[in-house]
Amino acid sequence: MIGKMSRWEPNARGRLERAAYELILERGYDQITVADIAKRAGLTERTFFRHFADKREVLFGGSAALQDELLRALAELPPALPAIAAVRIAVEAMSAFMHGRRAYARERQRLVAAHADLQERELIKRATLTAALAAALGQRGVPEPAASLAADMGMAVFYVGFVHWLDDPADREMVDIVREGFDQLKALASGA
Amino acid sequence: MIGKMSRWEPNARGRLERAAYELILERGYDQITVADIAKRAGLTERTFFRHFADKREVLFGGSAALQDELLRALAELPPALPAIAAVRIAVEAMSAFMHGRRAYARERQRLVAAHADLQERELIKRATLTAALAAALGQRGVPEPAASLAADMGMAVFYVGFVHWLDDPADREMVDIVREGFDQLKALASGA
Numbered sequence: 001m002i003g004k005m006s007r008w009e010p011n012a013r014g015r016l017e018r019a020a021y022e023l024i025l026e027r028g029y030d031q032i033t034v035a036d037i038a039k040r041a042g043l044t045e046r047t048f049f050r051h052f053a054d055k056r057e058v059l060f061g062g063s064a065a066l067q068d069e070l071l072r073a074l075a076e077l078p079p080a081l082p083a084i085a086a087v088r089i090a091v092e093a094m095s096a097f098m099h100g101r102r103a104y105a106r107e108r109q110r111l112v113a114a115h116a117d118l119q120e121r122e123l124i125k126r127a128t129l130t131a132a133l134a135a136a137l138g139q140r141g142v143p144e145p146a147a148s149l150a151a152d153m154g155m156a157v158f159y160v161g162f163v164h165w166l167d168d169p170a171d172r173e174m175v176d177i178v179r180e181g182f183d184q185l186k187a188l189a190s191g192a
Numbered sequence: 193m194i195g196k197m198s199r200w201e202p203n204a205r206g207r208l209e210r211a212a213y214e215l216i217l218e219r220g221y222d223q224i225t226v227a228d229i230a231k232r233a234g235l236t237e238r239t240f241f242r243h244f245a246d247k248r249e250v251l252f253g254g255s256a257a258l259q260d261e262l263l264r265a266l267a268e269l270p271p272a273l274p275a276i277a278a279v280r281i282a283v284e285a286m287s288a289f290m291h292g293r294r295a296y297a298r299e300r301q302r303l304v305a306a307h308a309d310l311q312e313r314e315l316i317k318r319a320t321l322t323a324a325l326a327a328a329l330g331q332r333g334v335p336e337p338a339a340s341l342a343a344d345m346g347m348a349v350f351y352v353g354f355v356h357w358l359d360d361p362a363d364r365e366m367v368d369i370v371r372e373g374f375d376q377l378k379a380l381a382s383g384a
Contacts, residue, residue, distance in 0.1 A: 082383040123315040145352045145373060150380055152348030160340045181337060182384045188342055189381030191274040192374045 013051045015041040017061040025104055029059075029111050056118060059108055063125045067132055070094045074136050083142045087133065087154035088182050095158060095178040098165070102174075106166050130155045157181040205243045207233040209253040217296055221251075221303050248310060251300055255317045259324055262286045266328050275334045279325065279346035280374045287350060287370040290357070294366075298358050322347045349373035 019040035023032045034055050038048045052058050073093035077086045098105065112118040134151035142150065161181045165174040211232035215224045226247050230240045244250050265285035269278050290297065304310040326343035334342065353373045357366040 084380050084384045088384050120312050120316065123319055124312065127315055145356055146376060146380055148352045148355075149348055149373065149377055152352065153345060153377070153381065153384075156341055156344030156348065160337045160344065163340075164337055181341065184338060185341055185345070186381050186384040188276050188338055189345065189378050192276045192280050192345075192378040 012041070012043055012047050013061070015043065016048055016051060017058060020058040020061075021104055024107055029055075029107065056115075056121070059111065059118070060121055060125060063129070066094055066097060067129055069097045070129065070133060071136055074133070074140075079140055083137055083140075083146055083150040084153065086137070086140065087150045090133070091154040091158050091182075092175055092178055095161065095175040096173075098162075098174040102166065105162075109163075109166055126155060126159060153185060157185055204233070204235055204239050205253070207235065208240055208243060209250060212250040212253075213296055216299055221299065248307075248313075251303065251310070252313055252317060255321070258286055258289060259321055261289045262321065262325060263328055266325070266332075271332055275329055275332075275338055275342040276345065278329070278332065279342045282325070283346040283350050283374075284367055284370055287353065287367040288365075290354075290366040294358065297354070301355075301358055318347060318351060345377060349377055 016037060020032075020037045023036055023040055032055075034045055034048050037055075037058065038045045041048075052061075070090050070093070074086060074090040077089060081089075112122055130151050133154060134148045137147035137150060138144070157178055158181075161174060161178040165172070165177050168177060208229060212224075212229045215228055215232055224247075226240050227237055229247075229250065230237045233240075244253075262282050262285070266278060266282040269281060273281075304314055322343050325346060326340045329339035329342060330336070349370055350373075353366060353370040357364070357369050360369060
């Protein structure tokens with residue numbers, strides 16, 4: 001029980017995210033209400049609105065988990081590692097976190113593509129993640145502009161890889177696509 | 193007369209942008225009204241609102257000009273040029289376009305930093321520019337994911353360079369900072 005529930009259910013927020021995740025996959029985002037999500041989580045609508053401003057907000061709960069994974073992986077690396085090598089390892093760790101989530105990620109991507117306000121939130125999320133990565137590199141002693149450039153490159157590989165992963169005909173894991181992306185980045189940049 | 197006026201005054205939109213630009217530098221954005229901008233341009237408020245939804249919108253008029261410069265420079269390059277080399281030349285051309293605009297860019301940046309909604313518009317503008325660059329590379333025959341990665345790298349160098357240019361102690365031109373940025377990108381990526 002612990003193994004299955006620990007990621008999602010230590011608290012109301014996690015239970016609501018898990019319920020939304022299941023319902024979105026079962027019925028599609030447009031077909032579910034906040035009441036449905038709360039009911040599935042065994043909670044009230046009022047509790048939902050204590051944690052999320054609206055139904056859309058629940059789609060962005062995963063971004064904090066991604067950032068935690070990215071910064072946790074980075075913090076474990078030896079300080080002497082070159083900036084881009086550290087970024088590569090941390091972004092690959094974040095990509096491994098997507099394992100098993102492709103069906104949900106596809107449904108979520110379809111939603112985001114259809115709504116300008118969700119696209120804006122996605123851009124803000126990307127900018128926030130990138131800034132957090134650049135700041136963490138700065139704390140590792142990487143000077144500017146190298147810290148910002150390395151963070152931008154890493155996030156570019158992540159997001160370009162993400163889009164390809166959603167429809168990858170070979171059905172590879174996202175982390176494998178991201179690994180290839182870093183090799184392509186290196187090959188591309190050598191021509192600058 | 194043509195030389196001085198052609199960039200800004202072939203039409204009402206250009207005259208309003210020019211008037212806003214001058215007034216922002218003279219008095220600061222917060223001190224001016226749409227009426228002030230229209231009066232300086234020799235136009236009515238009603239004309240202003242035919243071209244811009246609100247006062248903030250006039251701050252984003254330059255982004256279309258930047259994109260035009262980027263795509264124009266790219267279109268002139270021989271098709272056989274490697275993706276990142278083409279991106280470098282086009283982004284450097286776009287950076288040269290910032291010549292003489294640093295005081296305005298600084299005032300504008302101060303405004304954007306102070307308002308979340310302006311930051312969102314900036315992110316959308318960056319995403320739009322990056323997507324346009326990736327699409328133009330695709331039309332040149334660059335396959336995915338190389339087109340998207342090269343576009344992201346070029347825009348990263350542009351925006352990181354932009355921020356440094358605003359406060360560069362050596363007072364260099366933005367295009368010189370961007371040139372250095374591409375060299376740094378290449379050196380950084382070689383460690384991936």
